[in-house]
Amino acid sequence: MHILTEFKEGLLISLRAIRANKMRSVLTTLGIVIGIVSVTLMATAIEGVDRAFARSAASFGTDVLYIDRFPWVRNEDWITLRNRRQMKVEYAAMVERQSRLSDAVAPVMFTQRRTTNGNLSMEDAFITGTTHMYMKAAGVTLADGRFFTAEESSGGRPVCAIGANVVETLFPHEDALGKIVRVAGHPYTVIGIFEKQGGLFGIFTADNRVWIPLLSFESHFGGRRDVTVQVRVADLKQMDDAKIELEGIMRKIRRLAPGKRNDFSINQQELLVQTFAPISLVIASIGLFITGLSLFVGGIGIMNIMFVSVSERTKEIGIRKAIGAPRRSILMQFLIEAAALCLFGGIIGLAIAFPLSLIVDQVLPTAMPISVVAISIIISLVVGLISGFLPAYRAAKMDPVEALRYE
Amino acid sequence: MNVIELKDIVKTYDMGGAEEVHALRGVSVSIAKNEYVAIMGPSGSGKSTLMNIIGCLDTPTSGLYQFNGVNVSEMDDNDLAKVRNKEIGFVFQTFNLLPRSDALHNVELPLIYGGFSAGERKHRALETLDHVGLGDRVHHKPNELSGGQRQRVAVARALVTRPSIILADEPTGNLDSKTGEEIMGLFEELHHQGNTIILVTHEADIAEHAHRVVRLRDGLVETDEPVRKRKAVAASAS
Numbered sequence: 170m171h172i173l174t175e176f177k178e179g180l181l182i183s184l185r186a187i188r189a190n191k192m193r194s195v196l197t198t199l200g201i202v203i204g205i206v207s208v209t210l211m212a213t214a215i216e217g218v219d220r221a222f223a224r225s226a227a228s229f230g231t232d233v234l235y236i237d238r239f240p241w242v243r244n245e246d247w248i249t250l251r252n253r254r255q256m257k258v259e260y261a262a263m264v265e266r267q268s269r270l271s272d273a274v275a276p277v278m279f280t281q282r283r284t285t286n287g288n289l290s291m292e293d294a295f296i297t298g299t300t301h302m303y304m305k306a307a308g309v310t311l312a313d314g315r316f317f318t319a320e321e322s323s324g325g326r327p328v329c330a331i332g333a334n335v336v337e338t339l340f341p342h343e344d345a346l347g348k349i350v351r352v353a354g355h356p357y358t359v360i361g362i363f364e365k366q367g368g369l370f371g372i373f374t375a376d377n378r379v380w381i382p383l384l385s386f387e388s389h390f391g392g393r394r395d396v397t398v399q400v401r402v403a404d405l406k407q408m409d410d411a412k413i414e415l416e417g418i419m420r421k422i423r424r425l426a427p428g429k430r431n432d433f434s435i436n437q438q439e440l441l442v443q444t445f446a447p448i449s450l451v452i453a454s455i456g457l458f459i460t461g462l463s464l465f466v467g468g469i470g471i472m473n474i475m476f477v478s479v480s481e482r483t484k485e486i487g488i489r490k491a492i493g494a495p496r497r498s499i500l501m502q503f504l505i506e507a508a509a510l511c512l513f514g515g516i517i518g519l520a521i522a523f524p525l526s527l528i529v530d531q532v533l534p535t536a537m538p539i540s541v542v543a544i545s546i547i548i549s550l551v552v553g554l555i556s557g558f559l560p561a562y563r564a565a566k567m568d569p570v571e572a573l574r575y576e
Numbered sequence: 577m578n579v580i581e582l583k584d585i586v587k588t589y590d591m592g593g594a595e596e597v598h599a600l601r602g603v604s605v606s607i608a609k610n611e612y613v614a615i616m617g618p619s620g621s622g623k624s625t626l627m628n629i630i631g632c633l634d635t636p637t638s639g640l641y642q643f644n645g646v647n648v649s650e651m652d653d654n655d656l657a658k659v660r661n662k663e664i665g666f667v668f669q670t671f672n673l674l675p676r677s678d679a680l681h682n683v684e685l686p687l688i689y690g691g692f693s694a695g696e697r698k699h700r701a702l703e704t705l706d707h708v709g710l711g712d713r714v715h716h717k718p719n720e721l722s723g724g725q726r727q728r729v730a731v732a733r734a735l736v737t738r739p740s741i742i743l744a745d746e747p748t749g750n751l752d753s754k755t756g757e758e759i760m761g762l763f764e765e766l767h768h769q770g771n772t773i774i775l776v777t778h779e780a781d782i783a784e785h786a787h788r789v790v791r792l793r794d795g796l797v798e799t800d801e802p803v804r805k806r807k808a809v810a811a812s813a814s
Contacts, residue, residue, distance in 0.1 A: 171691035178688050185676055488672045491633060492686040492733065493661020495654045569633045573672065 175498040176505070183506035186478065197474040198514035200467025201552065205518025205545050206525070207460035209537060213526045215453045217535025222445050228366045228375050229438040230308045232405045234415060236260070236398040240434035242444050253432040256396045258383065260422055264398055267418045270411040272403040273305035276396045278386055282353040284379055286339035294335060295378040296352055298386025306399045314346050314361035317382055325384030330361030334376035350379070355389050357381055464548065467514070468556040475507050475560035486564050487572030500565040507557020508550050515549025577645055579740050579772055580607040580630060585639035587625050599625040601795040607774065612767045614775040614783035617792035626792065627776045631664055631743045632656045644740060661689050665734025669746035671726045673718040679705060679729045680714040686737045704732040708762060724755035731762060741772045748782055760785050781807065
C-alpha cells in the first residue's frame with residue numbers, strides 16, 4: 170500500500186516532468202526508438218530466415234531417408250569420397266524388396282534444363298525423374314491434378330507434374346493442367362501441380378521442379394548419372410533402426426566386405442537442420458550485437474538526460490527529503506522517470522518497426538513475433554532502469570541541507 | 577517531558593586538509609511542549625546549523641539530541657526521514673513549494689510519504705488548507721498565489737501531519753511587512769491551539785512574537801530568556 174502510493178506519486182511526477190520537457194524528452198528517446206526499431210527488425214528478419222529454412226527443411230520430410238553417393242554435409246576427404254561407385258536405379262527395387270521398416274521407395278534423378286511454354290521459358294528448372302512411388306516416398310501433396318500412375322511410369326509416358334514457380338512462370342494467366350510444356354524441346358503434358366512450398370531466397374525449394382517418369386528422363390537426358398534412393402520410413406520412431414537396416418541392405422547390394430567402409434551415404438533432413446542451426450545462431454548473434462549497440466547508445470543518452478534532470482531538480486529533491494521522503498522513494502521516482510522515457514521510446518519504436526516489418530515480409534515471408542514485441546518492451550524498461558540507476562542513486566543520496574540551499 | 581532535549585551539541589565541518597569550522601561548540605537547549613521559541617543570532621552564529629540539527633536534516637558531530645525522548649543523534653538517513661515526516665513541520669523563507677503542483681498536492685505531499693490513503697490525504701489536506709484560510713485556492717499553483725498565500729500553503733503543509741514541532745526558518749523574510757504580520761498572526765493562533773513552534777530569525781521584532789528567545793553567538797548559546805514585552809498581533813489569520 171505504502172509503496173504503491175509512492176509509486177503512483179513517482180509516476181505522476183515523471184509524466185509531468187516528461188510533459189514539461191517535451192522536446193527534450195522526444196530527442197532523448199530517439200536513441201531508444203532507433204535501438205528498438207533495429208532490434209525488432211533484426212529479430213523479425215532472423216525469424217523470417219528461420220521460418221524459411223524450417224519450411225525448406227520440412228520439404229525434405231522428417232520421415233524420409235535419402236540414400237546418396239555422397240553425404241549432404243561433408244565431413245570426409247573429397248579424395249576418399251571421389252572414388253565411390255555410382256548409385257544405380259535398380260537399387261530402389263532391391264531396397265523396396267528387402268526393407269521391412271520402409272513404407273515406400275523411389276529412385277530420383279536430377280538435371281537442370283530449359284523448360285518452355287510457347288514464348289515463356291524457365292532456364293534452370295529442376296527436372297526430376299522418378300517413379301509413381303515418389304508421392305508416397307516423399308510425403309508430398311498435390312494442389313491440383315494427379316501424379317503419374319504405375320503404368321505411365323513404367324511406360325515412360327510424356328507426362329509431368331510441376332512445382333508452383335514453374336506454374337507461375339510458364340502459365341501466368343491460364344490453367345496449366347492438360348497443357349504441354351517442353352523440357353529441352355521434348356513435349357510433356359502437365360497432369361499435376363504441386364503445392365507452393367516457399368523457401369529461402371528460392372534456394373532449397375521444390376517449387377522450381379518438373380517431375381517426369383524416370384524412363385522418359387533416362388531416354389531424353391541419359392541414365393548414366395547418380396540416383397538418389399528416397400525411402401519413406403513407416404514409423405517415425407524407427408528412423409534410427411531404419412537407417413541401420415538400410416545400411417545393411419546397401420552394403421549387401423554393393424557387396425562390401427566386412428570391415429570396408431560404406432561407399433554410399435544415408436542422408437536425412439536432420440543433417441541440414443544441424444548444419445543450419447549454428448549458422449543461424451551466428452547470424453543472430455552478430456545481428457543482435459550490432460543492433461544492441463544502438464540500444465546501448467540510446468541508454469547512455471537516457472542516463473545523460475537523467476543526470477541533467479536530477480541536477481535541475483536538486484531543490485525539489487531537497488524539499489521532498491525535508492518533508493520526509495526516504496531515499497527509496499526518491500530513487501524510485503527517478504527510476505520511474507527513466508523507465509517511462511524508455512518505455513515511451515520503445516513503444517514508438519515498435520510503432521515504427523511494425524509497418525517496416527511488413528515491408529521485410531515482402532522479401533522474406535515473416536511476421537514480427539509477439540515474443541519480440543514483449544521482449545522489446547522489457548528491454549526498453551530494463552535499459553531505462555539501468556541507465557536511470559546512477560542518476561537516481563545520486564538523487565537519493567543527496568544531502569537534504571545542501572539540496573535545499575541549491576538555487 | 578521535553579519535546580526537544582539538546583545536550584552539548586557540537587557540529588564541526590571538515591573543510592578539507594587540517595581546516596575545520598566549528599559551527600556549534602557545545603549547545604544545550606530544552607524545549608517543552610507548546611512552547612514558542614525564537615532562535616536568534618547574526619549570520620555565522622550557527623543558528624542555521626542548529627536549525628538543521630533540530631529539524632533532523634543533519635546530525636551533530638557529538639552531543640546528545642533527544643526528540644520526544646528518542647535519541648536521534650545517531651539515526652541513519654531513512655530513520656531521520658521518518659522523524660521529519662511525522663514529527664516536524666518545516667516552514668521556509670522561500671516557501672519551497674513544488675512549482676508544478678497545485679496547493680492541494682503540495683499539502684498532500686508529506687502524507688504521501690507517510691503512507692496515508694488517497695481519501696484520507698485529500699480530506700486532511702483540504703481541512704488544513706481551509707484552516708489556514710485557503711479553502712478557496714486549493715487548485716491554484718504556487719505562481720498563481722501571492723507571497724502570503726504561498727507561505728500559508730507552506731504552513732498548511734507543515735501542519736497537515738500534525739507534527740510535534742513546527743520549525744520556521746525566517747518565515748517572513750520574503751514577505752512585505754504587512755503580509756509578514758499576517759503570517760506571524762497565523763503562528764500565534766497555531767500556538768494557541770497547542771502547537772510547539774520554533775522560529776529561526778535574525779530580526780528582533782519577529783523574534784519578539786515568541787515567548788522565549790535563545791540567542792546564539794559564535795556557536796554558543798549567549799542568552800536564553802523569556803521575552804518580557806511580547807509583541808501582540810491582531811489575530812487576523814482567517
